[in-house]
Amino acid sequence: LYNMRKYIFYILCLTGMYSLNSCNDLLDAAPQDQISNDKFWKSEKDAEKLIIDLYSATLPSGIFWDECMSDNAYLAYDWWGGQQQVANGSQTVYGETASSVWNGAYSTIRKCWFLLEGMEKVTFSSDAAKKRITGEAYFMLAYQYYLLTTYFGDVPLIKKTLDIPTSKEVSREPKQVVVEFTLQKLEEAATLLVNTAPEYGRITADACHFLMARIQLYNEDYKACLKSLEKLEGKYQLHNVGDTPYEDLFSGKAERNAEVILAKICEPRQGDISIGHSGNGAMLLKGMTGGDPYCGIFPTGSLVDSYPMADGRLIHEMGSTYDPKNPYANRDPRLYQSITYPTSQLKVLDGATNTIKEVLYDPEDESTISVQQYGAPEPSRTGYVWKKYVDYSAYGMLEIWDCTNDIILFRYADAMLMKAEALFKTQGLSAKDEICNLIDQLRNRCKGGKVHRENYNTEDMLFRLIKNERRIELANEGTRYIDLIRWKDAEKNTVETGVGLVGELYGAYMRLDGAGKTDTTVKIDGVPRRYIEKRSFDKSKGYLFPIPQNDRDLNSNLTQNPGW
Numbered sequence: 018l019y020n021m022r023k024y025i026f027y028i029l030c031l032t033g034m035y036s037l038n039s040c041n042d043l044l045d046a047a048p049q050d051q052i053s054n055d056k057f058w059k060s061e062k063d064a065e066k067l068i069i070d071l072y073s074a075t076l077p078s079g080i081f082w083d084e085c086m087s088d089n090a091y092l093a094y095d096w097w098g099g100q101q102q103v104a105n106g107s108q109t110v111y112g113e114t115a116s117s118v119w120n121g122a123y124s125t126i127r128k129c130w131f132l133l134e135g136m137e138k139v140t141f142s143s144d145a146a147k148k149r150i151t152g153e154a155y156f157m158l159a160y161q162y163y164l165l166t167t168y169f170g171d172v173p174l175i176k177k178t179l180d181i182p183t184s185k186e187v188s189r190e191p192k193q194v195v196v197e198f199t200l201q202k203l204e205e206a207a208t209l210l211v212n213t214a215p216e217y218g219r220i221t222a223d224a225c226h227f228l229m230a231r232i233q234l235y236n237e238d239y240k241a242c243l244k245s246l247e248k249l250e251g252k253y254q255l256h257n258v259g260d261t262p263y264e265d266l267f268s269g270k271a272e273r274n275a276e277v278i279l280a281k282i283c284e285p286r287q288g289d290i291s292i293g294h295s296g297n298g299a300m301l302l303k304g305m306t307g308g309d310p311y312c313g314i315f316p317t318g319s320l321v322d323s324y325p326m327a328d329g330r331l332i333h334e335m336g337s338t339y340d341p342k343n344p345y346a347n348r349d350p351r352l353y354q355s356i357t358y359p360t361s362q363l364k365v366l367d368g369a370t371n372t373i374k375e376v377l378y379d380p381e382d383e384s385t386i387s388v389q390q391y392g393a394p395e396p397s398r399t400g401y402v403w404k405k406y407v408d409y410s411a412y413g414m415l416e417i418w419d420c421t422n423d424i425i426l427f428r429y430a431d432a433m434l435m436k437a438e439a440l441f442k443t444q445g446l447s448a449k450d451e452i453c454n455l456i457d458q459l460r461n462r463c464k465g466g467k468v469h470r471e472n473y474n475t476e477d478m479l480f481r482l483i484k485n486e487r488r489i490e491l492a493n494e495g496t497r498y499i500d501l502i503r504w505k506d507a508e509k510n511t512v513e514t515g516v517g518l519v520g521e522l523y524g525a526y527m528r529l530d531g532a533g534k535t536d537t538t539v540k541i542d543g544v545p546r547r548y549i550e551k552r553s554f555d556k557s558k559g560y561l562f563p564i565p566q567n568d569r570d571l572n573s574n575l576t577q578n579p580g581w
Contacts, residue, residue: 058138061146067132068150072219074125075157076281078294078424080495081314081406086114087497088511088518089320089488091549093313093398103498104518106553110566110581118168119565122161123175129158130178145213152209155202156220156228162199163232166192167499168562170578174198188574189564196236203229217273218282218423223249227278227427230435235503239439246436253278253429257462264354267406269413269422278427285412286419293408293419300403301417303388303395305365308417316356316401316492318523318546319511321345324352324489329466331485336469341542344526350463355492357402359525363389364404366414373409378402381531391533400525400547405493425494430459434487441483445476452479456486488516508556512539518554523547555580 057063077083085092085100092101099113108114132154141147165172171189179187207225215221230245256262256276265271272280283293301310325331327347332339340346345358357363363378365386377384380391380400389396407413408420437455440448453468460467473479484504488497501507501518509517523539524547538545558580569575 058135061141064136064150071157075160078281083495084493089497091315110563115562116565122165126161129154148209149213152206153220155206159199159202166195170561185572224279234435239442242439249432255462261354263463272423276429281424283421283423291419293421295418296406296420297417304386306417307415312395315397315399319515325349335472341544349465355405371411437483507554518552522549
């Protein structure tokens, strides 16, 4: 049909040309004075162009911002996207994040139906070409309803393009009805795509089965989840090539490998068109690059604490040698491949040679780059800096808002963790060996320590292990907030339990012997940790986003979620 890489240059161009002039009112019904369906459709190429536009609209690149709603990351600015307000409990019915998810999803849903209805008006060169685009459109439609039901619960179920008057009368359908429709569309998509030749960056039948498994897991249909995951087994494996295989997955060094099920392709800027992502601009510190990063997104202290020791024990597990005054010694290699911590080496761009070099990173030490010390105007708020998903190429360190390392959306490690959780939910302790074997595979690929099975003899302890492994393996991949929500862990106090969205958010261990020695700290394990902010979570309403008030003002049939 066409090569995704060949056409990726056109994605943002087509987003503007073929966006159908959508509006933000209600469910994004098309303005009645714009181009009609009949006049738009002339040939198969129109469908090709629209499906590329839908790839841009559907496959996210800003997964780091989703992480900022959780206990894994902190967004330093309240004006940037609204995730800070979700995380600290100050979100309102006018919140930017909820509105962005709602409006973005319904805008894309309308485009999907415009495409699916319009395809019947043109002749395709082959039945296979039509099936592929139809299957991709079904997946994208389903992906939007997956987001909507996950964040909002009951939502309007739209099954065709709507005019404005009709869009102002729709009401919410029960979540289960929408979930069933979503799974049906994914099953249809998988059937249409099953014999399609795989092409990196394009949706496949396997991507459909992965998303089905995730939806089934999130909706507690664990047996169905295991059946969906069975369809992926034998086709994928963990990437384990090189000295740092885990880090390489996300840095751009190992983009095309047998672990990736679906990725969003990011490429260098072409002319005025940016088709990369903005991770470096959001996550890096001043003085690291040839650009001017915003220093906005940082790992948290509780995330760092969740990584096991090198021997496989969690830091508070029986037999652990963890020293809170030397917290970074002898830890799981994924910590070192994901996060730069005080007293470690920081990768920076040497402007004279245009190469990467390493320098001391210690925000309390006066020998550290001055703009990175705690006393600087924009230091790391937590004391930590992300490595995971940073583009350390010379291009990415200069063009910090146009990074070229691909964003992995679905990977086999996630499928393994879903299987571990579904096995636990269906078999309990009797599945301990199989669950621990899955976790050991994840740790082995980085030469980490195996699970100490003797310490996991209760269901509570085994489930904590599964949840913790999911947290660290998938850190900065945008899944943590929903995990907190579905496990009802969001209401927990982070200081007391190491997880949750309640209480004092903390960062790095503070020696209090240099810059920042008078800063506010929180005591964790008897030592001072950097204080970041106070968070709260109202469990009477916080497990669902509010329906955006602007949409409710336009449609009296849209009811609000409890407590909002």
